[in-house]
Amino acid sequence: MSKFNSLAKAKRTTKNIAGLPAYAREDTQQELVSVVLNSMMKSDSFYETDAQRIDHIITLVDQISSTEFLMKLYVYTRTVFNLRSVSHLLAVALLGRIKGDPDLRIALQMGMVRPDDATEIVAAWNTFNKGKMIPNALRKAIKTNLETKWSAYQLKKYFGGSQKVKVSNLINMTHPKAKDHDQSVTFKQALQGELPNIETVQTVNASTSNGDERAATYVNMMIERKLGVMGALKNVTKMFSNPELHNQALSEFDKLISNKEAVKRSQVLPFRFAQAYEAVYDDKSIDGFVRGRILEVIDNGFANSFVNLNLVEEGQTVAMLLDESGSMGNGQASPFYQGKVMLASMMAGLPSASSVSYLWAESTYRVSMSSPMMFVKTTQASGWGTNLAQAVEHLMTENFIADVMIIFTDMQENQISSHGGFKELAGQYRRKNPNTKFVFWNLQGYGGSTPMLLSDGVLEVCGFSDRMLQLIPLMLKDKDGIIKDIMAL
Numbered sequence: 346m347s348k349f350n351s352l353a354k355a356k357r358t359t360k361n362i363a364g365l366p367a368y369a370r371e372d373t374q375q376e377l378v379s380v381v382l383n384s385m386m387k388s389d390s391f392y393e394t395d396a397q398r399i400d401h402i403i404t405l406v407d408q409i410s411s412t413e414f415l416m417k418l419y420v421y422t423r424t425v426f427n428l429r430s431v432s433h434l435l436a437v438a439l440l441g442r443i444k445g446d447p448d449l450r451i452a453l454q455m456g457m458v459r460p461d462d463a464t465e466i467v468a469a470w471n472t473f474n475k476g477k478m479i480p481n482a483l484r485k486a487i488k489t490n491l492e493t494k495w496s497a498y499q500l501k502k503y504f505g506g507s508q509k510v511k512v513s514n515l516i517n518m519t520h521p522k523a524k525d526h527d528q529s530v531t532f533k534q535a536l537q538g539e540l541p542n543i544e545t546v547q548t549v550n551a552s553t554s555n556g557d558e559r560a561a562t563y564v565n566m567m568i569e570r571k572l573g574v575m576g577a578l579k580n581v582t583k584m585f586s587n588p589e590l591h592n593q594a595l596s597e598f599d600k601l602i603s604n605k606e607a608v609k610r611s612q613v614l615p616f617r618f619a620q621a622y623e624a625v626y627d628d629k630s631i632d633g634f635v636r637g638r639i640l641e642v643i644d645n646g647f648a649n650s651f652v653n654l655n656l657v658e659e660g661q662t663v664a665m666l667l668d669e670s671g672s673m674g675n676g677q678a679s680p681f682y683q684g685k686v687m688l689a690s691m692m693a694g695l696p697s698a699s700s701v702s703y704l705w706a707e708s709t710y711r712v713s714m715s716s717p718m719m720f721v722k723t724t725q726a727s728g729w730g731t732n733l734a735q736a737v738e739h740l741m742t743e744n745f746i747a748d749v750m751i752i753f754t755d756m757q758e759n760q761i762s763s764h765g766g767f768k769e770l771a772g773q774y775r776r777k778n779p780n781t782k783f784v785f786w787n788l789q790g791y792g793g794s795t796p797m798l799l800s801d802g803v804l805e806v807c808g809f810s811d812r813m814l815q816l817i818p819l820m821l822k823d824k825d826g827i828i829k830d831i832m833a834l
Contacts, residue, residue, distance in 0.1 A: 374414060374828055377405040379787050379807040381422055384431040399434060406438040414832065415439055416452035421831045423456040426813075427614065432456055433465045437473055440480045453486035460495050461503035463487045464510040467518075471510075479518060488519035497531040501540040513538060556586035564590055567597035574611035577601055578621040581639065582628045591635045598639065602646035615686045618647040620677065622718040644718045648693040658818070663700040664747035665691055666736045668754035669726035670706040673788070680788035681726040684753035687786065689717040690814070691751070701745050705736035711743075731757060737770040741777070749782045749821065750774075755789035782821050 380402055409415055419439060423432035436453060443449045457463045467487075470479060505511030513536050523529035534540045563584035566572035577584070577598060584594050601607060622643045625636060667688050673681035692702055692714055702712050707730040714720035733752065740747065775781055780802075787807040804824040806813055813827075820826035 373405060373408050374411075375805070375825075377402070377409060378418065378827060378831070379805060380405065381418065381431055381435065382426055382428070382807045382813075383787060383789055384428070384434075402431070402434060403438050406435070406442060412439075412443050412446060413448070414828075415442070416448060417831050417834045420452050420455045420834055423458060423462070429462065429465070433462065433469050436466045436483075437469045440470065440483055441474070443482075446482075450482045450486045450489075453483060454489055454494070457486065457490055459503050460490075460499055460512050460515065461505070463490065463515055464503070464505050464508065464512065467515070468508070468510045484519050487515050488521050491515065491519060491521040491532075492524060492528075497527075497540065500531065500535050501542070504535070504538075504540065556583070557589075560584050560587035560590050560594065564594050564597060567594075567601055572601070574601060574608055575613050575617060578613065578617045578643075581621050581643075582624050582631070585625075585628075585631050585635065585639065588632060591632065595635060595638055595642070599642045602642050608646065615647060615690050616677075616683065618643055619682075619686050619718060619721045622647075623677075623722055626722060640718065644716050647690070648717050658748075661699065661748040662746065663691075663695055664740055664745060664750045665700065665702045666709075666733075666750065666752045666754075667702070667704050668706065668731060668733070668752070668788075669704045669728070670731040670755075670757075671726075671728040672731070672755055672757055673726050675726050679726075680755050682721075684786070684788050685721045685724055687814075688753060689714065689720050692720075693717045701740075701743075701747075703736055703739065705733065705739070706730055707732055707735075709736045709739040733767045734770040737767065737774055741770075741774060744777075746778045747781055748778065749784060751784045751786055751817075753786045753788055756785060756787050757789075784817065784821070 380398070384398060384402070406415060415435075416439060419432055419435040422428050422435060436456060439449060439452070453466075457466070463486075466483065467479060470477075470483070500512050503512065505514075516532055516536055521532060523532055531540070560583065563572060563577075563580060567577065567584075581598070584598065585591060587594075622640060625631065625639050625643065628636070631639070665688055667681075667684045669681060673679060673684070675681055688702060692700070697713075703709050704712055704724075704727075706727050708727075712720070712724070731754075733754065736752075737750075740750075771783060783803045785803075785805045787805055804820050806817060806820060806827070816827055816830060819830070823829070
């Protein structure tokens with residue numbers, strides 16, 4: 346008897362947000378990970394407001410007894426998944442929960458990668474705890490980072506501008522001790538708001554309204570290796586605003602974006618490539634030939650960053666199913682957009698002979714692509730219902746026997762096919778391949794329930810990071826792989 350048949354006997358014990366019977370989550374740690382790593386904290390979702398998401402995270406934090414896990418999850422969220430706003434929320438929740446543990450100060454030091462992490466956490470603490478003193482653990486962590494971690498360059502770059510909490514507030518609050526004369530001067534300049542100007546994308550954009558001068562500055566910054574991948578992608582249209590510099594700008598931009606190590610070090614999420622592609626595609630002020638070459642560079646840079654992923658074992662077949670139902674949305678902050686980017690990255694990195702990709706809602710159809718970024722740019726969700734079982738029926742009809750089935754979805758199945766729900770169809774599919782692994786890639790993190798009981802052979806992954814792509818092989822062997830990855834910090 347296969348493992349899946351024993352799972353199939355489990356009864357659905359709850360309902361999902363869409364109202365269909367589902368399986369209650371049995372692991373609070375797994376639920377918190379799913380919710381946190383799906384939280385960009387940018388806007389309300391189809392079924393949940395941002396305020397409800399915040400309340401849900403705080404409630405889950407209070408339900409978890411292991412403070413070691415909570416502290417490591419905070420550091421992991423910021424340093425591995427590079428999520429800022431939700432990590433700041435976690436820091437505040439930990440400060441309200443954990444008292445007198447010296448490890449909290451160490452975790453805060455690790456999670457505050459930049460000075461603006463500290464200013465945001467202080468601002469968030471003040472928002473959620475009006476009138477309460479800043480906890481000592483936070484003060485000491487900020488003081489240590491001011492003394493040992495953050496350079497004068499970082500203090501200037503992330504000073505705070507017109508924000509309520511600035512770097513000068515951090516210094517006044519913690520009274521750091523300078524290790525030498527230069528640092529003493531830096532702290533004094535920061536207190537007086539007189540840190541010397543540095544050349545960053547922010548200062549370049551603010552210092553001149555002359556497009557030609559700004560483009561020249563960006564080209565020089567790339568030549569001098571002062572402009573990183575993130576800065577180049579965010580400002581790509583600005584650096585091509587001077588036609589006389591197009592050839593030079595294109596050459597330097599190509600060198601930067603084609604550098605796999607530079608892309609890896611930058612921790613730039615694949616969504617930034619997609620946003621840059623759309624910005625260039627829509628900017629008709631750039632010469633058409635040059636614009637086409639820029640798009641090609643971005644396309645290749647995106648695809649190349651996933652070439653060496655060991656997503657599945659050699660010889661395995663993969664089916665990828667992307668939910669395009671109404672709750673997935675269509676904007677750049679939507680789960681569907683995020684799913685498109687992740688699907689495109691996998692399609693670019695997996696052999697076409699051993700993988701298939703489908704979009705599904707009330708109907709299912711197979712997709713292919715010649716350009717990952719054009720696929721992301723032009724593909725729109727159809728909306729309407731969420732019939733996941735019907736997508737599995739489609740695979741069965743085409744007789745594609747997958748070793749791994751990856752399902753990009755918000756986990757809110759709201760329809761069943763004539764043969765039953767996903768559970769029933771998955772059981773039938775397993776008769777073709779008893780060892781098929783089902784991977785639910787949760788693109789929203791509502792929490793509460795799942796379409797399948799998460800156990801051996803059925804797992805959930807979440808978040809929008811190439812790190813998650815690297816973890817899937819581990820999690821296919823161990824459904825608790827991400828928890829263990831967090832605890833290994």
